[in-house]
Amino acid sequence: MKQIKNDKINETLYYEKLKNGLEVYLLKNPEETSIKISFATKYGSMHNSFVPKNKKNYVDYPNGIAHFLEHKLFEMEDKENALTQFQKKGVYVNAFTSKNITAYYLVLTENIEENVNDLLDFVQSPYFTDENVEKEKGIISEEIKMWDDFPEEKLFDTLFLNTFVNHPYRNSIAGRIKDIKKITKEDLRDNYDVFYHPQNMFVVVTGNFDEKEILKIIKDNQNKKIFDPFNSIILKHIEEPSKVYKDKEIIKGNVEKTKIAINYKILISHLKIKPEKLEFYFNIILMNLFDKTSEINEKLKKLSVLTDGIKIDIDFVDNFSVWTIMAETEKPEELLKNIVKSMKNIKVTEEEFERKKKVLISEFISHFNNSNGLNQKILFTKANFNIDFISLFNLIEKLNYQELLKIIAKLDMSNKTVVILESKNS
């Protein structure tokens, strides 16, 4: 078991890669009263075009299949649904699917060995029948309809659809009802066989536990099972141009206030900086431009162009970084004009840079206060960048102003897409 320590923040991450390829990350907090354990696969909604096992050609599976599979894995042969089993024992269980990861997790206070085994076992015991697949279509259809009633979801789905031309990142995670209706049990099996191999998976444990004990439980569980040899995952190669799919779209929805969302699609391959480091620099830029400390934010509030804050988000997709900017406004065109103007002339002073670095440090350290949130951070850092979370602290400390200025000088901000969500009555 490896130890990745950071004495400044007084934290140690334990790591081991098992014989079957499964990676295990453990981070303890003796003051916690519970343990959170996540079992994740580097597979999400965007991984639906690939070469299935024992085949030669690519297959395009229906959108939403990863999420569908996540739901279906709770079903067990000759046993009660895993969700019900855990609930009966008073164990909190949940799962989620994102664009690049699916994770199943428990929060435990007792019976560690039994419950860890049950988690690993249910995820590794797929059971798909025509009947249970049909039943799930009804449930997921209702879930899709429920999300359709959240205007912001519709806004983001349209935004990403218009950002990418070919890349499957453009599709919504749950898919559309017409997509999921096509899913068969064979499709689920194909996806499962490729992406749910331990070589493509990892476990994250946070909270209060003994690292040797937990590792032993996981190892013993995996050693009892036989896995097929792992074949490299062959995803369909997608050629994604720099241009966006659609420059602008206005959609109508059940909203009282107009919302505007913008995605900047920024080429990053020429910057030759690791994306995990770039994410910090990009955060500094966007926070400085748009958060409550920014002059633009203050000016736009005075002009009643903004009443609330501007939300920002950063994604990395192949050779691109996508910067998402979202706000509510009565004057979308004016807000857009101001945002575009700021993006054409990005400036950060050294004082601002140092202050934002304090914010990054503070946010990073604060994650360790909450094993639930920390667990998720470790998961996403692994899924997005394939690195361990603790080593990010060294990166933050080494961020420097001169490097930021060089990056800003090389950014191409010419590709963007805008979606405006208006009230149906307007």
Place this chain on the structure above:
Amino acid sequence: MDYQKISGQGFNLHLIEKKLTKRNIVEIRLADKIKYEDITKRYFLNKYLISITNNYPTERLLSIKTEDLYNVHLGSTIERIGNISLFVIGISFLNEKYTEKGMIDQTIKFLKEIVYNCNFNEEQFKVIKKRIIEEIKDEEESKKYKATISLKEAMDKNSPFAFRRVYLKQLNSLTLQDIKDYYQQVISESDINIYAVGDFSFTAFSKKILKNFSFPSKPKLFKNNCLIHNKFRLLSKKVMKKDKVNQSILKIGFKLKDLNLFEQEYVMPIYNEILGGGSNSKLFNEVREKHSLAYYSSSLYSPYDNVLYISSGISKENYRLTKKLISKIINDLQQGKFTEEDITSAKNNMINRFNMNRKESSFLISRQVLKQYYKAKDIDEVIKQIKKVTKKQIIDASKKIKLDTIYFLYGGESNETD
């Protein structure tokens, strides 16, 4: 020592130890009996107070200061528990060992600035007013929120459980002077408690708080803090409302009659868990799993309001079937058609949740608050009592649930653009 209470000038200070935590919290809670006519100005003041001060006269400058202090999180909220309204201002900040020497002193000084040196002016008044109007519009967009508040108002508009966070009519007649006057009222007439949770020396930290904070108020005792209902419908009220929703929302409200303290604190929560507390509940299993009628179907019990709600997201055409199913589940529970396994599972879920959260700062504070105003017990005692609850007690309590109102928000318009 993990807890200490100290008297300050016009307030009580509660120090709660949380070893190894990386962030400390200080929360100031000003409590009073809830009054309908004060709702909006209380909410307004609560938002205004953390927006600007005399030394930081713009929101931007205030935000810059929070970042300089290693990103302290400043927040405020109004919390209602039964008949009591809590005006809360809080700050969370990194432990000084991760920042720089003197940061704690600077942070406390900053909190003092917020509480005592507010900059009341017309321009900012208009800004906050506009912001709250936008929030009200936001709420209109949330169909789930709309359905919830409409159900409650249909049940009993005059009871605090049905009060909104803010009323547009009250907001429109509010003035800056009202807010200034109300500020004076709040700091002189509330029951004030300061809670500090963190990894620090009690002696040193309490000295800093006692030195910097004092209030003209005196500690107060409140009586009759739970809501008690006197009117119960013989026939349930039905409200059907059409709206632009893709998924219809069924909400059912119940009032609880004459629960004793043991039932209120320990029995009804278990009943609620069995009925609709999670994915092992009757509602989840019948409405969602067996009949695929809904993505969610759950229940919520408010002990200090003496009410219980059931919610389901369904398709319009399944209204009658869902209603019938729910009615059958309620009747079955009253007739004792649930197993010891159901009870054990419900107890385990509740105990597990308590154990998961018991060291969270917000949970530690809320436990102290409930102890003070509702004589709630320590968590270990609560767990002990939960384990004692019997099937007969659950059946007896289930008969005290009185159906009040059924609210159905339906639409059925498809938003899907394929």
